[in-house]
Amino acid sequence: MNNLDFTLICLVTFFSKKRKTPPNLTNGKYNPHLVIKGDTEYLGVTFIDGEEVVFDKEIIASALPLYEGVDYSGLTEGTKFMIMEGGNIVGEGIVNEVFQHISAKELKKRLLQINKK
Numbered sequence: 001m002n003n004l005d006f007t008l009i010c011l012v013t014f015f016s017k018k019r020k021t022p023p024n025l026t027n028g029k030y031n032p033h034l035v036i037k038g039d040t041e042y043l044g045v046t047f048i049d050g051e052e053v054v055f056d057k058e059i060i061a062s063a064l065p066l067y068e069g070v071d072y073s074g075l076t077e078g079t080k081f082m083i084m085e086g087g088n089i090v091g092e093g094i095v096n097e098v099f100q101h102i103s104a105k106e107l108k109k110r111l112l113q114i115n116k117k
Contacts, residue, residue, distance in 0.1 A: 005101040008045070008063045008075060012083065012093035016055035019090050025050035025061045033084040034063075034093075036074045042084060043072055060096070 014022060023030045025047040033042035043065070050061025065072050075081070075095055083091035102110075 004065050004068060006065065006072075007048075007099045007101070008065075008095055009097040009099065010061055010063060010093045010095055011058050012050075012061050012091055013058045014053050014055055014083070014091040015089070018088060019055070019085075022053035022055060023047070025053060031066060032090065034075070034081040035084050037080045037082060039074065041071075043070060043075065061093075 023032075026049055028046055028048050031044065031046045033044050035042055044067050045063040046066055047061055047063045051059040053059060075098065077095055077097060079095045081093055081095070082089045083093060
C-alpha cells in the first residue's frame, strides 16, 4: 500500500494539553503526521472528514495519505498511532477501516467481466 489509493477511517482523540484550539478535520487543510506506536517513521496524512473535535474525547475521522513513495502498509485495521505536529504528540488513534480506491477504468473493467458471466 505505497500508492495514494486508500482512505483511512480512524477513531482519534486530541489532547487538550497539547493544542490551544481543536483542528478542523473537514476542510482538507489539517495535515499532521501519523506515527505507528512502536515505530519512528512519520506518515503524512490529510484529514478530509470527521466529527467536530472535542478535546480528550474519541471521535471518528477519515484521512488520506499525502506522499507518493512512502510505505503506508503498516496502517491496517487495528493499528494504533500517535498524531504528530512536528515533534509534538497532539493526539492518538486507531485505524478502524481501510478503503481501497478503484479507478474508473478498473471499475469499468470489473463491470464488463461481471456482465460477461
